[in-house]
Amino acid sequence: MLKKRSLSIMIALGVGAVLCVAALAFAAGMPEVLVLESDYKKTRSAVTFTHQKHIDDYKIACGECHHDDQGQPLNELTADDPVQKCIDCHSKPGEVRGRQAQGMSEQELLTYHANAMHANCVSCHRDYNKEKQARIAPATCNECHPRD
Ligand code: HEC
Numbered sequence: 001m002l003k004k005r006s007l008s009i010m011i012a013l014g015v016g017a018v019l020c021v022a023a024l025a026f027a028a029g030m031p032e033v034l035v036l037e038s039d040y041k042k043t044r045s046a047v048t049f050t051h052q053k054h055i056d057d058y059k060i061a062c063g064e065c066h067h068d069d070q071g072q073p074l075n076e077l078t079a080d081d082p083v084q085k086c087i088d089c090h091s092k093p094g095e096v097r098g099r100q101a102q103g104m105s106e107q108e109l110l111t112y113h114a115n116a117m118h119a120n121c122v123s124c125h126r127d128y129n130k131e132k133q134a135r136i137a138p139a140t141c142n143e144c145h146p147r148d
Pocket residue numbers: 025030031034049051054055060061062063064065066077078079080081083084085086087
């Protein structure tokens with residue numbers, strides 16, 4: 001009896017601790033959902049990105065998306081850290097693809113903002129869908145850039 005009770009207290013404490021960590025991560029008013037909409041002239045609709053769900057529900061580490069100026073993953077990141085925008089480094093507007101992209105190195109392509117965004121978001125989604133053998137994570141244009 002005693003054992004059972006202390007176990008449930010431990011579970012309760014454990015859940016409490018997890019909730020605290022989650023609350024801390026979003027303490028500084030970090031929005032749960034980010035609307036990704038760059039300043040340059042856009043050709044597609046803004047992308048609604050469930051930042052908090054990616055962290056809490058899909059269990060993706062900060063460093064899968066955030067890195068330093070050498071491209072090294074920032075896995076110890078917290079909500080209080082100054083987080084640079086992707087476009088601060090991947091600073092050329094828009095996306096180059098098809099014929100325009102021919103002959104460009106991977107590194108050069110990544111200097112374009114939308115190429116870097118797609119390389120991050122779409123490639124993880126594709127890998128995930130392949131692994132699950134189902135279309136779960138959005139990988140087609142209109143799923144992320146809805147037409148109204
Ligand atoms: C799946 C990708 C992904 C993961 C995982 C992720 N982030 Fe982000 N985060 C982004 C993107 C994209 C932005 C928006 C960047 C931009 O505007 O250029 C962002 C923005 C932010 C911002 C700025 C919020 C604002 O108000 O603009 C903070 C702070 C942040 N992230 C912290 C974190 C922390 C801490 C973690 C891990 C606990 C994390 N992120 C995990 C992709 C991610």
